[in-house]
Amino acid sequence: MSSEDPRPPGVGRRIRPGVRRFPDRHGGLAAVDFGTTNSTVTLYDPYRPPPQLPMPADQRAVLCRETVALLRAEPADDELATPRAGACRAEWAALRDRIAGDLTGTDVEGLVEAVESDEAAGGGLLHRVLLALDLAQPGGTAPFSAWLAGRLHHCYDTAFATPALEHHCLFPVRLDSAIEAEEVPSRLDVTAVDPELRVRLGPPLGDGTPLASVRGLKHHLDDPAFRVALRDDDRTLDVEALLGGAFGFLLDRTDEFTRAHPDRLESGHVDQVVATYPTMAPPSARQRLARVLTDVLGVGEADLRYDEAISAALFFLMRDLGANYAIGIEALRARFRPVPGGQRHWIENSLVVDIGGGTTDIALVTVHLRDETPPLPGAEPGTTGRYYRLLPQLRGTSGRARRGGDFLTLQVFHLLKAIIADHLLTTGHTGADQLGEAGAWREWQDTVTAGLDASCREDGRYAPGRLVRQALGALRRDTAVPEGPAGRRFRDNVERVLGTRTAGVAGSPQGRERTFGDLWELAERAKIGVAPGRPFRLPADVVQDIVSRADGVPAKLPPGIGGGPLELSYAHFVEVTEPMLVEVSRLAAGLARARLDGADRLDRVILTGKASQLALAADVVGRELAAGSRRGEPPVRVVVERTYAKNAASMGAAWAASLASLGAPDADEELLRQGATEVAVEVDNMLQALPCALSMAGRADQGRVLLPAGTPLREQADGSLRAFATIGPLGDRCIIRREVDGGQPVPWGVFRWSELDSRLAESGASRRLDRRLWPRQIRAGIEVDAAGNLDLLLWRGERPYLRIDRAEPAPRLPAELRGDVADATAHADRLHVAGARETPPRPALRGVDAAPASRETFVDEHGETRAGVLGVGALPPPGDDGRWGLLYRTDDGRDHLVGTLSAVPGARGPHLVSLDADGVVRVHAGDPPRWTTDDPLDVETHPGVVLRVRLGAPQLDADDHDNPFDGTH
Incomplete structure (x- = not known):
């Protein structure tokens, strides 16, 4: 690391960790789950492809461990359920002795040692032992045979339930090499502040008093005023410095991990970081975490798309798929429910409850499995492969800060x-x-x-x-x-x-x-x-x-x-x-009841996180969910994750980010004709809709819902995903809240007019806001992106104006077709587009549900405005050349080819069409951008121009009984 502050140490110099800028950068990414109690890191390293083994190394190691435990086990009386338990134990002893003698010429303990050493050398003794047990199982007495079958199934189930991490190029980072631990306590010791901040995560070492110690730093993620005083020093450390030090420590340990394994990992310093965060962390906390990674630490790319609930849910999808997607997808199809009336479409609803050290994070996910194998003309039936799409859909998230x-x-x-x-x-x-x-x-x-x-x-x-x-x-x-x-x-x-x-x-x-x-x-x-x-x-x-x-x-x-x-x-x-367990269980049950309609039901509940290991947790969650279930529904399966309870979030985030970087493959006709099974896992589908409702606080605490949960996020011209809602005129202040099903709404962002005037004064502007216009003639709306960031949009007039570029080529309706009608809406029903051969021409501006085009005002790069309309329906797929034919339908029903429209290269979202009063037809990738300004005074003089204001951090009501480490206990 290097520190870029040239000032000497001492008072007046901000204490910051070193900036991570290195010439050699790692080609993968690190997913960091900085927890309240413990932290983990998972590395995605595609440097070397995983070895093609019949069984992934992770699963084989677990199978070996479980088999060794079975060979050493003695059947208990309650397991055998027979008065002849002694005879069964003798039968088991004789079988073990025979297998040991046949395969190794030793006793049972010698067989166990041989299996362990042979497995370390990559031999096949484990397979021969399991084969011998499988062959002997049907020939035993009924009680013994049933016991052995159950134990063998347990061995296999445990092995296949182990995520095949190395197959996915995922590696849990060993954060404490002294004890070979993949998680480290999040307790923080400040070891140095000059010339740069250095911290250490872990238990107290007892080798001296640190300059400062902090427990539960994550509790202060949304507290910009938090400070820690240094011992024997007048200076203090703010929350961004401490977070930067903690993440820097974890990334340094990740770099050490890659250097320690040059045979299978790429060298270089990690420069792409995926950071998880509590689901209920407000946008201001997420923005602070992004600043820490990019501005404080200098990380090249910081990805904050996956909160802890989403990350944990994706981990379980990865684990269920396994290493061999062709086998895993068939197992999922057998477990999922067919959608009524849906051809080759199956679903499963899962509720993931992550009770961590400091927070509880909840996600309701519907996983859609679709068989979309294309027609393969000339292929013999039953000889081709299948093409499946696996689409996880986030139905909603919830949670509770400081409940873990x-x-x-x-x-x-x-x-x-x-x-x-x-x-x-x-x-x-x-x-x-x-x-x-x-x-x-x-x-x-x-x-x-x-x-x-x-x-x-x-x-x-x-x-x-x-x-x-x-x-x-x-x-x-x-x-x-x-x-x-x-x-x-x-x-x-x-x-x-x-x-x-x-x-x-x-x-x-x-x-x-x-x-x-x-x-x-x-x-x-x-x-x-x-x-x-x-x-x-x-x-x-x-x-x-x-x-x-x-x-x-x-x-x-x-x-x-x-x-x-x-x-x-x-x-x-x-x-x-x-x-506390009742409280978070009711939040989970409230989320499920609110998002699943009467025809749908919950299929399984997954408990993860450190606190979920308590048997009481599963009992309480199951009881609360059963209390709200409909009569006649089968009981919901409650599954407790024990092995990867803490690692699930970082592993799920790393897997999702790796898949998102590769993209989902389209069906390959040649592979399908060869009988291959193709699976496209579209993890980005989790981020296509709003996971919660956003409301605006009103009088008597009555909230007006602005954006309901499940609102689709539309792709914008810059590739981002956003949702917009008009508020209208504002009062003196605006408080946006996140609604919580089964709980109290949480303040999510706040805006005051006085703050806007203060910002203008701080900028040195000679003018102030015209109080005759502000706020009476100003209209507002909110916009939220996939990361949960909230912006307030302010403008004069009925609607914001949309920005167009006149320099880009676009077809224009001939004058003989336009006539003298200047209103673009007069032509809206006459425009059609023709795309791919298999799709007939369809209206260019109306939606598939016949929704009319929206009236808009377009403004060009010179500030000239013109009226027009914007289509509300996505265009059909373009032709093979990436273009659509633009047709104009006259009164006699004939179509005239006006020109062609080209798809925007690289755009993944829907394309829309606009038509202005001059007859110019344009195609847009996503919603056209709004006409924006950074100067509030432009809003006064230019109707339709939009001022974007990032909502400030709300003042959260924190009960001092919630934070164990604030010194009040």
């Missing part, structure tokens, strides 16, 4: 804190009291009790168990609403006993930081370790270490501290964690 595994841990944290505090106030000093230790301990307890809320005391003394009951009462609240006074009162009471807060606390925070960290790690262990019938016992040594740092506690603790039945029961665990 960290929030569950925070709930457990507060309950454990109350349990320990109650333990401190109820444990007496029972040891020898030679130095007055018992009195000192009672005095400390009395002092602390006196500072508690009156609800915790009876007759001036602490009421045993009261803090725990208060905790349970507050923590079982509905997490969809902000925490009430009772919750804050309970937390304040517990804090007076056991201090873990650092925000606003005088003195050195290091002791409290350590207490918080120890208690947090204990809550993480308890969350994982507690189970039905198995309470989590708090280790006495950990409890003693925690309480020894309580404010004012005597140096000599009573002998009973940390002992006794100090534990977290599973019932209490459910009480404090289930409310």
Whole structure:
């Protein structure tokens, strides 16, 4: 890296990480999932094509592991379901011994070792072992045969459920080579700030105090005011610097990973980055992340098309397809439902719920499978291949910020804190009291009790168990609403006993930081370790270490501290964690109910993310979805992803970006005649419609929906995808909200007229906005793109004017056909186009549903305007030469060839036709661009010119109970 700031280090110089500018650039891309708790990176490296193996290496490794586990397994009684379990175990032992002797001449353990070593060398022993087991299975006794068949199926299912990453040229980056880990904690240590910022992600090293430490940085993605103070330094670090340091660290580790594997990976520094982000992150947060990558780090190409919900959904599509698309597509066709009345069309509706460390991200996806094999004249029936199109359609997304595994841990944290505090106030000093230790301990307890809320005391003394009951009462609240006074009162009471807060606390925070960290790690262990019938016992040594740092506690603790039945029961665990799981489950169910109509249904639910590993999560999600299902519907399958719960987002994003860069292949007639199966996976189809409704806040909090969910995004002249809606006149301010099915709307963008005048003043302009025109005569609309960016469009007049280029050649209607009619609408029904041979001529300006052309005003490069009309329907496919014939139909029904229209080279979207009052006919790739300006004053003097204003970041209401790492817990 290199730092480009020539100023010397010190005050006045912005602290920034080094800029990533290198002469050698990697030819692939890196998909980065910077998480709240952990982070992963997946590298797409097409440097060398994957080896053509009967079974991909990833899946073969899993099959070997599962087979070894099977060879070492002993059938349990409950697995066999027979009173002769002992005989079955003897049968299994005899079969293993025979296979071991036949294949290796050793015992079972020798066979296992031989399989593992032979597999590492690429041998075929694994295949011979499985073949022997498959052949022996039907000949066993019925109970044993059933058990072995089930275990063999499990081996195969687990192997084929493993994504064939290397086949797709995808490589999980090893971020911690010391422990060979593919994920790294997102905890950040600042190790240097001069001459440039350097950070490290991971657990504390214990080799010195860093300049600053940050946990949960991702919580502040939409908080531009967030700052971190440096130790022994007057300077602070802003959120963009910290994010740049974190992404720089992950990309440096990716570069090290490529250099460590020169035999299979391309050398060079990664310069194309696909970054995932929370689904509910507002546009301002996404724009900040893009700035970090391109402006702060200097990355050449930053791709933010895929949020975490979309990325996770695409991962499961990749996994289901497998390495061999010809086999995978047939498996999907067998699983999918045929569309009623649709020829060779199948679908499946999947709800993906990603409960990560800091957020929950939800996507509802309908995957369409279409058999679009073209006619192959002369081919023998049954001898040709098939051409399939796989189109994932995003029906909607939802989610909840600050609702994930960290929030569950925070709930457990507060309950454990109350349990320990109650333990401190109820444990007496029972040891020898030679130095007055018992009195000192009672005095400390009395002092602390006196500072508690009156609800915790009876007759001036602490009421045993009261803090725990208060905790349970507050923590079982509905997490969809902000925490009430009772919750804050309970937390304040517990804090007076056991201090873990650092925000606003005088003195050195290091002791409290350590207490918080120890208690947090204990809550993480308890969350994982507690189970039905198995309470989590708090280790006495950990409890003693925690309480020894309580404010004012005597140096000599009573002998009973940390002992006794100090534990977290599973019932209490459910009480404090289930409310959050209910909240996010209702959001998922609300999304499914809102997007699926009465004739459609949900086929499966996929749970992923770290927190989804809790058995309670699957139970709650299944229960909430079942509560809203229609009578007679089959139960929805709930699938929990365990192996790739954290990696799914980065893997899915990397796979999608790689496919998008290659494009979807058209049907190859020659390959089809040879019997090949072709599959076109069109991942970009996920980005063709708005995943949520956007509304404008009105009086009494009544929202006016401007763009409904599912609104198609239309391709523009610059190739971008956008949707537009007219608002009309604006009031003093405009607040755009994202609607959330089953939840509260979220502010998405805000605009105030005063900000526009302030920007004009800052630009140095001598004039100000004419208050006679602004805002009374100004009209507005909103435009949203595929990345969720929101712009406000401002203009005078009824509609924005559309920009045309008179220098481009375009046919003109002959004067004898135009007559004296200057209104272009008079000719709209007479114009037809003829394209490909198999499609008959059709109206050029009307849609297929007979929708009339829209009246528009066109303006050229000289500012001259003319009236006209713009077609609303896409043109049919052009002819083989890429052109359409333009026909004019006269009153007698005859068509006259006026000229030809050429398709715009490289355009993927629909082509439209326009006609102006001068009789000029033009073809446009997507919607024609609007006539725009960067100067607000032009709007006053030029009706129809559009000023585009990026909506500002809304002020989000954040409950301090949501962020575990802000120092208030």
